Amino acid sequence: MNEPLQDAILSGLYDSTYPGHELLSPKLLQNMKDDNIWLTLRQELLSCQSFTWAIAFVTQDMLVPFKVVMADLARQKVAGTLITGNYLAFNDPKVFHELLKIPNLNVRIAQKDGFHAKGYLFEHEDWQTIVIGSANFTRSALLRNYEWALKVSSRENGALTQQVASQLQELSKDSQPLTLDWLKEYESGWVRPQVQARPRQAPAPEITPNQMQKAALKELQGLREAGQERGLIVSATGTGKTYLGAFAVKDFKPRKFLYLVHREQVAKKALASFYRVIGGDRRDYGLLTGHKHELQCKYLFATVQTLSQDDLLASLAATEFDYILIDEAHRAVAPSYQNIFAKFKPAFWLGMTATPERMDDQDVYRLFDYHLAYEIRLRGALEEKMLAPFHYVGVEDYEVDGQSIDETTNLRNLLNPERVDYVLQQLDYYGYCGDCAKGLVFCSRQAEARELARLFSARQHPAVALTNEDSENRRAQVVDQLEQGKIEYIITVDLFNEGVDIPALNQIIMLRNTQSSIVFIQQLGRGLRKYPGKDYVTIIDFIGNYKNNYLIPITLNQDPSRSIDRARAESKLPGFIDVSTINFSQVASEKILASLDRIKLDSIKELRQSYFDLKKKLGRIPLLLDFDRYGSTSPTVFANNQSLENYGQFLVKMDEQVQLSRAENAVLSFVTKELLNGKRPHELVLLHLLLTQDKVSQNEFEQALHNCGAYVDAAVLNSVDAILSLSFFDIKQGKTTKKAQYGNQALVERPDLFTYKLNPQLARSLREHDAFKRLFNDAVETGLALNREYDNQQQFTLYQQYDRKDVCRLLNWPKDVSAPMYGYRVGKGETPIFIIYRNETKQQRSALYHNTLEDGRSLRWYTRTPRHLQSDEVQRLLTTPQMKLHILVKQSDAVGKQFFYLGQADILQETVREEELGPKKKAAVGMDLLLRHPLPAKMYELLFVE
Template identity: 65%
Template sequence: MKTVDNVLKEAILNGLYDKDKNNGNEFFSPQLVSNDQENKIWFTLRQELLSTTSFTWAVAFISENMLVPFKLVMSELAKKGISGTLITGTYLGFNSPKVFKELMKIPNLKVRISEEAGFHAKGYIFNHEDYQTILIGSANFTRSALLKNCEWGLKVTSHENGQLVQEVNNQIQSTFTTSIPLTNSWIREYGKNWQPIKKTAMHLVNNQKENILPNKMQKAALNNLAALVNENAKRALVVSATGTGKTYLGAFAVREYQPKKFLYLVHREQIAKKSLESFYKVIGGKREDYGLLTGNKHDFNKKYLFGTIQTLSQDKVLAELEPKEFDYILIDEAHRVAAPTYQKILEHFTPKFLLGMTATPERMDKQNIYEVFDYHLAYEIRLKDALNEQMLTPFHYVGVEDYTVGDEIITETSKLKDLVAEKRVDYVLKQLDYYGYCGKKAKGLVFCSRQEEARKLAELFTQAEHPAQALTNEDSQKKRVEVTKKLENGELEYIFTVDLFNEGIDIPSLNQIVMLRNTQSSIIFIQQLGRGLRKFPGKDYVTVIDFLGNYKNNYLIPIALNGDKSRDKDKLVRESKLPQVIDVSTINFTEVASQRILDSLEKIKLDSMRELKKSYEDLKAKLGRAPLLYDFYQYGTTAPTVFAKNHLLAHYGDFLKKMGENVELTDYQSSVLSFVTKELLFGKRPHELLLLESYLGKEKVSEASYLQLLEGKNCYVNDAVLESVDKVLSLEFFDVKQGKTTKKEQYGNVPLVEKRGKYYLFSSQLLQALSDNQQFKDLFNDVIKTGLALSKEYNSDQQFTLYKQYDRKDVCRLLNWPKDVSAPMYGYRVGEKETPIFITYQKDSKKKRNARYHNTLENGHSLRWYTRTPRHIDSDEVKRLLNTKDMKLHLFVKQSDAAGKEFYYLGTADIQKDSVKEEKIGLKQKSTVGMNLILKHPLNQAIYDLLFS
């Protein structure tokens, strides 16, 4: 096994001398660190923190808006007894007094203040057992620098006796010596003269204009609405995340339409009044043209009328208004239109145009909102899009474990006495204080699971000198307004509620959202999160603190936060284990909280027929027709591959039939659909799909035109690939016994395509089926179209795409082997020139066969691997593996058997010759040959965390 010393030497030579002659190492090689779509400087700092024994940072500028994710990592380090030192300063007054106060909350961080004039350093030093890592560059510890800006940092790893490390350490020591410790008294003195940095006049002007001019996404929505109006559409729906300017978008749309008389319909008088003011800002005109239809206010003759559903649905009010009274009606919170009061109003009026606006069209009461608006979805602005477009206040989400007493963890059935226990309240308050909030005072909204809990916790918070009050659906509208005002003016710090604030009530100044309840659904989670995301002067971010108990629905959290409806379990595992960023918003879990999500995910069957049916019905409601696989791909809902992986379904036509659709297919047609779905839909090699696509409408395709097509699509081409495509589409590849039949027989036993001379020909049976049955043709084309769309996720110019997932059968096909020999392959198969190796890194049970093999990863670069038993150095298989000239080893790894059948491709590897030796393993001490596999592509940080951490 290589020592750290050897690995370091090779890495330094690779990074600074010759990248082709020396083995690099992702962790040790000198490298440039920057922000791009996949990687962030913060991810590098975070990983170094999680693996360090101690650290020292010298950073001039620190922003409060980056401290929340840093605090979570520091809390994890504190559990391991690891601490660090931060040297910062007062240059230009950038660091606010509050930043220093927040840093003081971190118990395992020693903060020093440099007294050097013009201290402007940006260096991060991490100590490890045998080496040090240094990152020096342009990035201060600010949200923009670590997540978004164009910043450059040079990351270098060396022994402590390295010259560069010595110089940096000497400089750090000198700076440390001339610095002073941060204390509360120092912060008080600093705060007396500190002045916040003033924003530029241009920035202020732009902010003022944002409320008057439509933003980028509003412009797109307005264009789509105008197109629908020009096409004589009568109704349309806009889906717009909370806080993205729904009201202003409506005002812009009405201004463009120029109705003779307009009605704005909403469910609360407070919102009606606010909306009137917003419309007046945008449309202007005479103030007397604007009126209300709420309570005792009946301004029937106004041009722009803003009414509540409660008032307008009254018979005496409707009697005063003609069916054609309004030529334009806008319904806010349009997901409510299925309610009888709304239906009563819609049945009375016949406007020229009806516009619905909502943040959450997916209803849990099964009502189809899209149908009401004639399936005209004018535009959709979801939470993730809105954050990326800076339409909302960024958030820092921290998922922490809920309070635990011994082995007792909070669950859905926990007794009230446990939920309001003194120790739990103390724990919650400590977490809220530690992670903090933006601004001078906490303005938090706390979601609880029960009304008694909300009332009692509000009482206990108040007793702890954190004024709080509970609001439930038993409280009057007047009281809700009063309590909300108390929070806004600082009389209260927290409002405790049970789902009351999911929608419709806005407190823009909120700076903390606290979840003290089980996540009931992703819809409700987003509604509650959205309460804090409205922009507000001085609010730079929102802290979202989620206390995760042992809840069965924890798996919904990454689904909601990432807007991930794919039902792809592998994707959700990645989102639960790895740090996520949406623009400059961050998603962070403690290790325990992450594990609780993974435990919850393990128990749920995301691809059950019940779940797939729900997803199907949701999309059907949106489209107004039965969706195809490509619709699921296009609208970002259930991943099409989930249907293909489901063992209860032969193909998507089979699923449609189970959903009650009239699908008539012959046995042969069903077999063909099963083949293209199960084998080609995943798009891991587009070659077969491109050939099938080029056939549609033709009887034959020349080899020359097919080659030209492949080259035009930048697909790798050689004789072996072409022969493999022939064997797959002729079904010869699947002519392998599986029980009583072969896969070839299951797929119809008739070649789809046959190569004759210089031409490819569709089988006459397939041509006849495509001609006779339009349903079959549509389903066949749908698989091809969807498969080609999915193939864009892979590099078509290579056999395998680094860090993508493959199962053993995929590997047999992509290695161009003549038959699918995946069943007897197990851990590896030595080929003539290529050998795939499959490794399950963590063994689920010592009793399992593979638990005898102790695969270990050294330094993210070298993996210890063993042949099957019994094997010796002179075994034929081992000799072929070691002595075949230019043998290419393909390495595939999954973390555990629980991860399913697919392995991540880690690239090719070389055998370290001097590491090969016979070893005895297992209880019976059978012979195996062990060796080190040196990765040609050292692991990136994300895949290392996912598979090996």
């Protein structure tokens, strides 16, 4: 480690052109879009042998993700020390209580006056890393705030390291251990630091729409202006759905308005909210419930049970109301609601719901003419800070007789006393925000819920089971007991998936298999409504050997890609939605990865379900662009599916009436397979122009490329010609060519050097065949939409994924030579190098080469064998002026054809040497390649950490 450390210090502190060691080089840490200070601290924790931190301020909201890491370290017998204090009484006593729960953490209380340090020291095998800066151990500081922290690595005898270590030793010597006696004394005298309060007489602020509500109101206005009479808003629980409805009604200025819901309590709350927004005479607001019939009021808030009574309905005119809002609109498929739909003829019906997807396949969207005006989903609501943040923890479920819980586990094992003790230990360890636990536990069976409630209560954690056998009054009583702190847990099956608000919840516990993404989000969302004093909610998911485990990271990250690569990354690495965190223990992560190995995310079965879900939402055949906008599946999944040539073929499999000629099918397959991924916009831009113009000049084409921020040069224009003439694909593959599969005919012709035209047959098909034109245009539009993820000023976008054929195209090569390329191909001025970091079998050729990333920035790489220093290929690689080396890496062949682009690299000439590799001692040339862009911590962990 001595040489790399020396190189790192020289590079970081003396000369940036010196080839340094990225993982060890001095670095300024900041919180950015795809990186944050916590990711670096986490990486250091997972690789260290011990650590000592001196941190003045610690907040409870950052301890949950920290505890996940510490639990993994405990299994590896790794421990650490945290020195903190009571300066300014910032640290809440609850923080100290939570720190005491971490068995492999030695907590000490600094005795120095004004203790305000912020330093992290990590002990590695023969070196140390320190992180010092402005960041305390708080959620805001480590995830979001504008903070600076300097990371430096050094040998133990380095002066800086010795100085820091000496200070920590002195601090530790002058500190005292955190004990219950010290904590009791601190707690008795602790007063919460006061934040600057508003003036007492300040008037209540006017309620105005937030950004997402403004967007929804604009869409509703557009629907009304288009003459539509119905619209649906999907708004996650806790996102101000009632206020949004009030803003919409205020804009409409109705003669008489009806608000319809299924519970009187909800109707009363809505009345108060509408009055706050709309104002006016309080006597204009009335109730229509079992207890009150204030039918004369301008703004009427009714329960469906009362309004749907036959005699009452008959007494009202069809035009009684000119605006009707149905809350919890997913219930509107019920007969009582249908009678109301049949009776009234308002100018506009507005439906609002958090959960339009129903497990009974009833079509909520149809009730509102498939006019989905706006969606405020969970991720967007969290990013807009409309909900309380959460810390999700996926932990492994208890093992009974060496067997983990799965779908077939009998009730006796689910209720094993040792499992119950284990569950309660985890609930206590990961904790909650607040003075006492107010948790909702989801389990799989009613008998399990009742017995778990008994066992929890017997262990001094009062709990009550609620099932669909309990009355509304009983449910309300138990919820009230939980809110008042008389019980700690409600244990249920599916009763509280939606429709019931318990804002005080601070824990959600999942003791069941994740059978559905819909139910998972519904259950998670129960705890996200904001509540005084609730800074976050803890979600604890007990993960057994369930076949559907793969759904968990995909659903939490709202990832529509169905990419195994991305799902693996989401299972291994922490996720973030604003300051909410997603964390898996190492064992839980392994269980999810095992589930991923057993599922084919892009199977026709999976795509069929996704297709019909979206068709039900839209009320028509979805196009690929609809999947990009609304769906749970990325359009690229259809394009990459090996059993599908194009989306038209998929529609036929879905029993839709789509007829394409052989030539049309070939053209649509080409656009789908080669262009729709959006990795380069050039061909798509030209086709988009030619869909509306008979011919396009080169100047028009170049201007359109400039308008979308795409680079333009002679090489890329020649490449576009090669792609759209299909000459790029004129490579033998078995008995035919890829060009033949795509119809053998150019899509675009060049009548002269400065003009582009569609070939006559394609132009005629687009004019005469509406179905083909719709599918062709959809593929082009979708490709342009997907191109938003790429930097069009460059050939490649850092950390995006490409396969070998993509690289041939983006390097503007005249032919697709991806098939024989394997590990690399030395071009005239550019050389792509494909590295499989972890090879699965010793038999693979590339397993001989031991490609490594020893220092986070430079890779030891070898040419193919046999090669010598004087080989033509090697000489061209080493001596071509300004040769560009493009580095693409994937972890193993198991993750598919796609490689992550890590940027360009430079050859460190002094490391080039001829070596003998493998058992047969074949000659190859090895060299170190220095990445020009240091890897972010997340990318390094994804690709290079086992």
